[in-house]
Amino acid sequence: MPKLADHEQRRAQITDALLRIVAATGLHSVTMRAVAQEAGVSLRLVQYYFQTKERLLLAAVEHVGTRLADRLATRVRGLGEDPGHREVIETIVGEVFPTDADSRMLHIVYTSYAVLAMTSPELAGERFLGDPDALERYVAGRFQAAADAGELADGTDPRAEAAALMGMYGGLGTSVVLGQRTAADALAVIGHHLDRVFRPRRT
Amino acid sequence: MPKLADHEQRRAQITDALLRIVAATGLHSVTMRAVAQEAGVSLRLVQYYFQTKERLLLAAVEHVGTRLADRLATRVRGLGEDPGHREVIETIVGEVFPTDADSRMLHIVYTSYAVLAMTSPELAGERFLGDPDALERYVAGRFQAAADAGELADGTDPRAEAAALMGMYGGLGTSVVLGQRTAADALAVIGHHLDRVFRPRRT
DNA sequence: CCCTTGTTGATACATTTGTATCAGCAAACT
DNA sequence: AGTTTGCTGATACAAATGTATCAACAAGGG
Numbered sequence: 001m002p003k004l005a006d007h008e009q010r011r012a013q014i015t016d017a018l019l020r021i022v023a024a025t026g027l028h029s030v031t032m033r034a035v036a037q038e039a040g041v042s043l044r045l046v047q048y049y050f051q052t053k054e055r056l057l058l059a060a061v062e063h064v065g066t067r068l069a070d071r072l073a074t075r076v077r078g079l080g081e082d083p084g085h086r087e088v089i090e091t092i093v094g095e096v097f098p099t100d101a102d103s104r105m106l107h108i109v110y111t112s113y114a115v116l117a118m119t120s121p122e123l124a125g126e127r128f129l130g131d132p133d134a135l136e137r138y139v140a141g142r143f144q145a146a147a148d149a150g151e152l153a154d155g156t157d158p159r160a161e162a163a164a165l166m167g168m169y170g171g172l173g174t175s176v177v178l179g180q181r182t183a184a185d186a187l188a189v190i191g192h193h194l195d196r197v198f199r200p201r202r203t
Numbered sequence: 204m205p206k207l208a209d210h211e212q213r214r215a216q217i218t219d220a221l222l223r224i225v226a227a228t229g230l231h232s233v234t235m236r237a238v239a240q241e242a243g244v245s246l247r248l249v250q251y252y253f254q255t256k257e258r259l260l261l262a263a264v265e266h267v268g269t270r271l272a273d274r275l276a277t278r279v280r281g282l283g284e285d286p287g288h289r290e291v292i293e294t295i296v297g298e299v300f301p302t303d304a305d306s307r308m309l310h311i312v313y314t315s316y317a318v319l320a321m322t323s324p325e326l327a328g329e330r331f332l333g334d335p336d337a338l339e340r341y342v343a344g345r346f347q348a349a350a351d352a353g354e355l356a357d358g359t360d361p362r363a364e365a366a367a368l369m370g371m372y373g374g375l376g377t378s379v380v381l382g383q384r385t386a387a388d389a390l391a392v393i394g395h396h397l398d399r400v401f402r403p404r405r406t
Numbered sequence: 407c408c409c410t411t412g413t414t415g416a417t418a419c420a421t422t423t424g425t426a427t428c429a430g431c432a433a434a435c436t
Numbered sequence: 437a438g439t440t441t442g443c444t445g446a447t448a449c450a451a452a453t454g455t456a457t458c459a460a461c462a463a464g465g466g
Contacts, residue, residue: 005411005412005413010412023322024322025322025323026318026319026321026322026323027231027318028230028231028319029322031452031453031454032453032454032455033452033453033454041413041414042413042414042415043414043415044413044414044415045412045413045414047454047455047456048412048413051455052454052455053453053454053455108318108321108322111314111317111318111321112318112321114314114377114381115229115230115311115314115315115318116229116231117381118229118311118314118315118377118380118381119226119227119228119229119232119311120228120229129381129383132378132383133383153399155398155399157395160391160392160395163375163378163384163388163389163392164371164375164392164393164395164396166374166378167370167371167372167373167374167375167378167389167392168367168370168371168374169370169374170370170373170374170377170378171369171370171371171372171373171374171375171377172366172367172370172374174317174321174373174374175335175366175369175370175373177321178317178320178321178332179332180332180335180336181366185366186366186370188363189363189366189367189370190367192360192363192367193367195358196356196358196399208441208442208443213442234422234423234424235423235424235425236422236423236424244443244444245443245444245445246444246445247443247444247445248442248443248444250424250425250426251442251443254425255424255425256423256424256425407466408465408466409464409465409466410463410464410465410466411462411463411464411465412461412462412463412464413460413461413462413463414459414460414461414462415458415459415460415461416457416458416459416460417456417457417458418455418456418457418458419454419455419456419457420453420454420455421452421453421454422451422452422453422454423450423451423452423453424449424450424451424452425448425449425450426447426448426449427446427447427448427449428445428446428447428448429444429445429446430443430444430445431442431443431444431445432441432442432443432444433440433441433442433443434439434440434441434442435438435439435440435441436437436438436439436440
C-alpha cells in the first residue's frame with residue numbers, strides 16, 4: 001500500500017494556513033478557497049482531508065491547542081529542575097503574551113474562537129474551552145505550591161489568584177493586540193501585580 | 204416640511220436590532236436583511252438610513268458606546284454625592300460586568316468588535332477604541348484620588364492599578380460569558396483583588 | 407506490471423449577500 | 437390641495453461561498 005504523504009503533516013499544513021489567515025485578516029475571511037491557496041494546495045485537497053468547513057475549523061482549534069501546550073511544556077522544562085514557582089508562572093505568562101508575531105497570532109486566533117464560542121457553542125468544541133481551563137488549573141496548582149511553601153502573601157486564595165492572573169493576561173493581551181498598550185507596559189502591570197501576590201522577602 | 208419620524212430614534216431602532224443580533228448569533232450573522240427583519244422594518248429602510256453595511260456597523264459601535272457611557276454616568280450619579288472611591292470603582296465594574304442579559308450583550312458586542320478591530324482597524328473606528336481608553340482613564344483618576352486620600356496600599360501605581368483592573372474585568376468577563384465561571388465567582392475574584400489594593404483599615 | 411493512494415483540474419450549482427433601481431403609497435406640513 | 441418626506445415592495449444582479457461530481461494523472465508498493 002503506497003503512502004507517500006504523511007496525513008498528519010498535510011493536515012497540519014492546512015490548519016496552519018488557516019491560522020495564518022485568521023491572524024492576518026480575521027476569522028470572517030476564512031474560506032475553503034482562501035485556506036487552500038494559503039496552504040499552497042488545491043481546494044479539492046482541503047475538501048479531501050476535511051470534508052466540511054466546520055470540521056476544518058474544529059481541527060484548527062485542536063491544532064492550536066496542542067501546539068501551545070507543546071510550546072509551554074518545552075519552555076517550562078527548559079527552566080531546569082526545580083525552578084521557583086514565580087519563575088514558572090512568569091515564564092508561562094511571558095510565553096503566551098502577545099509579544100512577537102507568533103504569540104500575537106495565538107492571541108488573535110484564541111480570541112476569535114472565544115467570540116465564536118459565545119454565540120455558537122457547537123462550533124468551538126470542548127477541546128477549545130478545555131485548554132484555557134487546563135492552563136488555569138495548572139497555574140492554580142503552582143500558586144498552591146507557592147502558598148504551601150509560604151511564598152505567598154497572607155490571605156491569598158491560590159485558585160482566585162490563578163483566575164485573576166489569567167483574566168488579566170487575557171484582557172491586557174487584547175489591549176496590546178489592539179495597540180492600546182505596549183506589551184512591555186502590560187507585562188509591567190502583571191509583574192507589579194505579582195509583586196503584591198508573592199511575599200516580598202525570601203528568594 | 205413634514206417630519207413625522209425622528210431620524211435619531213429610527214437609527215437607534217435599527218442599530219439596537221443589530222446589537223441584539225450580534226449578542227444572540229454573532230457578528231458574522233449580521234446581514235442587512237437580518238437587521239431589517241429584527242428591527243421590523245424593510246431592507247430598503249436600512250439602506251435608506253445607513254447607505255452601506257460598513258457605515259451601519261460603525262454607527263452601531265458609536266451607539267453602544269454612547270449608551271454605555273450614559274448608563275455608567277447615571278449609575279455613578281445615583282451613588283449620591285461624594286461616594287467612596289472604592290464604591291465608585293466597584294459600581295462601575297459591577298455595572299459593565301456580564302451579570303444580566305443587558306450587560307452580557309454589551310460584553311459580547313464589545314468583544315466581537317475588538318476581535319474585528321484586531322485585523323481590520325478601519326472598520327472599528329477610533330470612537331470604539333477610545334471608549335475603553337476613556338473608561339480606564341476615568342478609573343485611573345479614581346485610583347489616583349484614592350491614593351491621594353491615602354486609601355491605597357503602599358507601592359501602588361494608580362494607572363497600573365486601573366490597567367490591571369480593566370484587564371481583569373475584560374478577561375474574566377469573557378470567561379463568564381463562555382460559561383467557564385459564574386459571574387459571582389468572577390466578581391469575588393475582583394473583590395479579593397481590590398481588597399489587596401485598598402488599604403484595609405479606615406472606612 | 408498493476409493497483410492503490412494522493413492529488414489536481416474543471417466545473418457545476420444552489421444560496422447568500424451587499425448594493426442598486428424604479429415605482430408607488432400614506433401622512434403631514436404649508 | 438399640493439408637495440415634500442418617510443417608507444415599502446418587488447426585483448435585479450454580480451460576486452462569493454460551501455459543497456459536490458467526474459475525469460485524470462503521477463507515483464510508489466506488491
